[in-house]
Amino acid sequence: MNGTPAMRSILDLAVSGVQALQPYAPGKPLGELEREFGITQAVKLASNENPLGPSPRVRQALRGALDELGRYPDGNGFALKTALAAHVQVDAACITLGNGSSDVLELVARAFLSAQSSAVFSAHAFAMYPLITQAIGARSLVTPAHRGERGPRYGHDLAAMLEAIEVNTRLVIVANPNNPTGTWAPAGELRAFVERIPGDVIVVIDEAYFEYVEASDYPDTVAWIDAFPNLLVTRTFSKAYGLAGLRVGYGVSQPALAEVLNRVRQPFNVNSLAQAAAVAALQDTAHLSASVALNRRGLQQYEAGFKSLGLDFIPSAGNFISVDTGRDAGQVYTALLREGVIVRPVANYAMPGFLRISVGLPEENRRCLEALARVLGT
């Protein structure tokens, strides 16, 4: 130990990208609110979860999978990849499974970014993008969002994203729809964007809310992978399929890109319960349709509610909606907690006046809107 410099803190020992990291702030869990405020019967509308939960078929599949818990999961996810390949109509070699789609995003960053490269994404885009970029020590090139002239307010400005690409840029991420804004890019515009991305840049289209989108000009990007070796589409079972607690998502790309991601993947990154549940969830198309229909009505409920409160909101294609409280939303958030309603403040997304509210059951949405009216004194 001779000659060692003065004691450094453990944080000082971390690589510089990690030193600058702000950990991801998840939505407040119900149990925490109940512990802190002594409130029971609270509603959580803070993490874009499906209020119906998973299909009943999932429970059945999980019971069957329990018998095999002593064994490692199938590291290649054969059954789930086969089911997904049929579902999205690609070869199974095009699928990458992840411990949530966040895991797939992280695999991309680890495989393609370095301290010498950069990643491009939009302002107000999903918080995981700067996180995974910075953890590697790569630079984040964040482009301003639309202000409502050439595209939806707060939506990704794809032209600005193209312009931001530098020679050392290796990754571009588009959230479509984006969280927390709910904004999305139509097929024609997104296809033209992907066509202009240089071949040495990986372009990720994050479709965590794919199943909820009902617009006719929403793109079928999986059909584009044949044309673009650098394209990866990510989706998840956490949102519309109601499996957030199990952690399972996937990527779709050409096999060569999937093969690179497979090199950095933990061998058993998707557990056996998650794999069994995802296969079962895919089979229950009626549950998915019911979830999507419930969400559509919930969005209408919020839009009508916000209008009657005189509040501005961003029209959303996801299972959440961001509303402009017209004041410091952090205070509104805290006041709502006392009313037993957990929503999500989005100041960390450079939207300090907004709250993001996940669509719940009609009764939960009603409680949220009533609490909001009380808190805002309208």
Ligand SMILES: *Cc1c(COP(=O)(O)O)cnc(C)c1O
């Ligand atoms: C929720 C979300 C994800 C991923 O969630 P996982 O649970 O890790 O699959 C990815 N992207 C966006 C934009 C999201 O909102």
